[in-house]
Amino acid sequence: MAEFKELNKSAIGARIRKRRELLGLSREELAEQLGVTAKFIGDIEYGEKGVSMKNLYRLKQILGVGADFLLEGAEDGISEEKEIKILQENIMGSLSVCSARQLGVMEQIARLYVEGIVLDEPLE
Structure with a gap:
């Protein structure tokens, strides 16, 4: 039987924040593209809120990384x-x-x- 691995919201949020900053996006700019508030982005980045599958899909497109990078920190996120x-x-x-x-x-x-x-x- 496959083992379920619990996701670390703080680590996911930190990867989102790092990638957003690398791209030169403000929280407000990312929030606008995602259709949420800047506060919500901040809550995600600091691990206070989780990311829905819908938002995860959009974030990977906006940030130009794979979902595995956001979820697990896989190295294919960016060279x-x-x-x-x-x-x-x-x-x-x-x-x-x-x-x-x-x-x-x-x-x-x-x-x-x-x-x-x-x-x-x-x-x-």
Whole structure:
């Protein structure tokens, strides 16, 4: 006889939150796409509410992952290469509205971060 595995609502919610943030979606944006409130999304993300089969199906479509990733954390959710590409696109989108001065500061911050230098004072 098959064994029934109880699902961990907190872990499912954490995976939903991580994926939503990776995609650069706010709770409000995800809620609108799913047809629920932002509070409901927050309740799911913090394990206070479960996810119905209908919402699970929609979430996997919106978030671009398999149901097994959301339910069990299966590694096929997103590859590191794809995650890097999404993050790069999000960064480029954010930078597209910056002034030349702001871009210069961001470049300095990125270089310092890559070099492992801790900032004690704000950059000007």
